[in-house]
Amino acid sequence: MNTANNTQAIKSVSNVITRESARQMSNDQLVKLLDLKNPVIEDIVYGDPRWSEMEEVDAGEVFYPHVPKGVIKVLRPKHRHPKCIKANPSYIPQRDVLRPLLAWWCANTRKLSMFMFGETGTGKTEMLLWFADRLNWPVTLTSVNESLRPEKVQGSYILYGDKTPYRYGSLAKAMKYGWVQIMDECDKGSGDLLSKLHTPAEYKPWELDDTGEIIEPHTNFRFCATGNTNGGGDMTGRYHTSQRLDEAFRRRFAFIECDYPSEAIEDSIISASYPSISKKTRHKMVKLAKEMRQALRAPQLEANALTPEELSKLQLPTERLSCAFSTRVLVAWADYMNIFGAKSVPIKESFDFVFGNSLDDDDRPAVMSICQRIFGESFNQPDEGDTNLGK
Numbered sequence: 320m321n322t323a324n325n326t327q328a329i330k331s332v333s334n335v336i337t338r339e340s341a342r343q344m345s346n347d348q349l350v351k352l353l354d355l356k357n358p359v360i361e362d363i364v365y366g367d368p369r370w371s372e373m374e375e376v377d378a379g380e381v382f383y384p385h386v387p388k389g390v391i392k393v394l395r396p397k398h399r400h401p402k403c404i405k406a407n408p409s410y411i412p413q414r415d416v417l418r419p420l421l422a423w424w425c426a427n428t429r430k431l432s433m434f435m436f437g438e439t440g441t442g443k444t445e446m447l448l449w450f451a452d453r454l455n456w457p458v459t460l461t462s463v464n465e466s467l468r469p470e471k472v473q474g475s476y477i478l479y480g481d482k483t484p485y486r487y488g489s490l491a492k493a494m495k496y497g498w499v500q501i502m503d504e505c506d507k508g509s510g511d512l513l514s515k516l517h518t519p520a521e522y523k524p525w526e527l528d529d530t531g532e533i534i535e536p537h538t539n540f541r542f543c544a545t546g547n548t549n550g551g552g553d554m555t556g557r558y559h560t561s562q563r564l565d566e567a568f569r570r571r572f573a574f575i576e577c578d579y580p581s582e583a584i585e586d587s588i589i590s591a592s593y594p595s596i597s598k599k600t601r602h603k604m605v606k607l608a609k610e611m612r613q614a615l616r617a618p619q620l621e622a623n624a625l626t627p628e629e630l631s632k633l634q635l636p637t638e639r640l641s642c643a644f645s646t647r648v649l650v651a652w653a654d655y656m657n658i659f660g661a662k663s664v665p666i667k668e669s670f671d672f673v674f675g676n677s678l679d680d681d682d683r684p685a686v687m688s689i690c691q692r693i694f695g696e697s698f699n700q701p702d703e704g705d706t707n708l709g710k
């Protein structure tokens with residue numbers, strides 16, 4: 320049966336779909352019903368018990384090679400749900416982030432939600448997506464901003480044919496059906512919205528304003544938030560739209576700080592995705608990223624160093640910067656270097672394209688000085704390749 324006929328057939332039976340008849344369907348048939356965009360049928364599909372069937376698996380297999388095999392068992396949904404999101408295949412998790420996230424996710428009790436914070440481009444959002452993907456966990460990813468209304472996450476009545484059924488919002492669905500809700504950039508939300516999130520964030524039954532229905536949190540429901548600040552407001556001047564979170568909301572979360580990946584991880588990210596970039600250039604790119612970040616954090620690091628020996632150990636660059644050279648920028652640089660032609664176009668061109676051209680006048684001399692120190696004359700030339708057989 321072709322797709323059009325299939326959809327037609329589904330439409331004609333949509334009036335007689337019940338929870339019982341849905342249970343007899345194959346996964347594909349059930350998922351196809353979502354094409355109808357009928358909130359009532361959507362509830363039947365997402366509420367089907369098969370999505371809550373769990374299997375016990377070795378975390379070492381699921382998170383290979385980042386967790387040792389044979390040590391931890393985890394439960395994961397048995398069936399791949401239509402709300403599962405395929406994650407970035409080149410993502411390499413950081414151990415310091417993976418460990419507490421795994422412990423939190425798999426704990427038997429759920430006292431707190433998860434707040435992942437850190438500078439822009441450190442891989443917070445992708446970490447959560449990568450983790451959920453490996454565990455077959457359905458995801459709902461909501462970009463939070465000042466104008467996001469609570470109705471968007473709770474739900475509202477909609478016009479469907481000649482009826483006005485209630486359609487659950489993203490968070491209501493996640494809570495009811497057992498998905499992970501990622502509130503991306505949560506510290507940018509309005510007070511109105513955030514106060515509505517207090518109840519879901521502590522896994523308490525949530526009453527929907529319009530219908531009065533009380534949503535009990537499903538055991539698979541996970542509430543995660545990301546932000547550039549830890550909810551204490553922006554102290555750096557780089558994240559103007561991040562707000563200080565209400566103390567009561569903040570205390571409903573456990574926090575994981577996501578720093579930029581180590582040089583070794585960033586090197587692996589680039590070598591895996593861009594093997595044509597020479598080892599020599601790759602090392603310099605990663606070193607440059609590290610120095611840019613040190614220049615950004617130097618004032619803070621200096622203030623934290625207790626002795627002159629500690630300070631000299633930090634090997635801080637002399638430059639000071641106010642712009643963040645993130646892993647996102649580093650990966651984009653490698654990407655455009657490749658697109659422009661690594662072996663034919665000067666390295667500086669792709670650098671300027673992804674970063675250099677956006678610099679403030681105050682930062683430009685410091686950035687150029689770091690580039691010169693690390694790349695020297697080769698910055699104005701194409702990647703010359705490795706002279707030996709090293710990759």
Ligand SMILES: Nc1ncnc2c1ncn2[C@@H]1O[C@H](COP(=O)(O)OP(=O)(O)OP(=O)(O)O)[C@@H](O)[C@H]1O
Binds near residue numbers: 407410580
């Ligand atoms: N550990 C990693 N492995 C591979 N790629 C990474 C990693 N961390 C960051 N990246 C790269 O950086 C990009 C940005 O990651 P992500 O969107 O998760 O950052 P973020 O911390 O959520 O940033 P923001 O605060 O701006 O939302 C990714 O698309 C990927 O290219």
Ligand SMILES: [Mg+2]
Binds near residue numbers: 443503
């Ligand atoms: Mg993000």
